[in-house]
Amino acid sequence: MKKPKTLGVVRFSISVPKDLARQLDQMTRQKGYDNRSLAVADMIRAQLVEHWQKYGDQQIAGTITLVYDHHKQHVQAALTDIQHDHHEVIISTLHVHLDHDNCLEVLAVRGRAAIIRQIADELIASKGVKHGKLTVTSSGKDLAA
Ligand code: NI
Numbered sequence: 001m002k003k004p005k006t007l008g009v010v011r012f013s014i015s016v017p018k019d020l021a022r023q024l025d026q027m028t029r030q031k032g033y034d035n036r037s038l039a040v041a042d043m044i045r046a047q048l049v050e051h052w053q054k055y056g057d058q059q060i061a062g063t064i065t066l067v068y069d070h071h072k073q074h075v076q077a078a079l080t081d082i083q084h085d086h087h088e089v090i091i092s093t094l095h096v097h098l099d100h101d102n103c104l105e106v107l108a109v110r111g112r113a114a115i116i117r118q119i120a121d122e123l124i125a126s127k128g129v130k131h132g133k134l135t136v137t138s139s140g141k142d143l144a145a
Pocket of ligand 1: 095096104
């Protein structure tokens with residue numbers, strides 16, 4: 001196993017209510033972290049990814065999930081048009097025929113946060129799309145391990 005890096009580590013103390021600390025320790029154990037610091041570091045990373053998604057324009061990666069009825073007029077053509085317009089950001093797609101009417105499409109995306117939000121909004125707002133969701137993660141480049 002890789003030795004944990006100690007170089008470049010910053011140690012700081014925070015004060016939280018006793019019950020909150022107890023709940024943190026409980027979650028740390030339940031999630032299988034070796035210690036509180038590892039759990040808190042992951043929580044910080046999760047918050048950073050969420051923050052960048054909302055406010056920043058970092059390179060992010062993620063998935064756009066869509067459910068639509070392919071019988072609805074033009075929905076498939078409209079979705080394909082949008083995907084071709086952004087082929088440099090949409091790096092992979094998965095299409096599943098859920099049943100006779102419904103399709104599930106999952107698009108893997110990577111690019112600037114603002115562009116990805118815009119593409120997701122456009123796809124989700126397309127006529128015929130019943131449900132859509134953008135899930136964002138980090139491209140890994142800006143996030144310290
Ligand atoms: Ni289908």
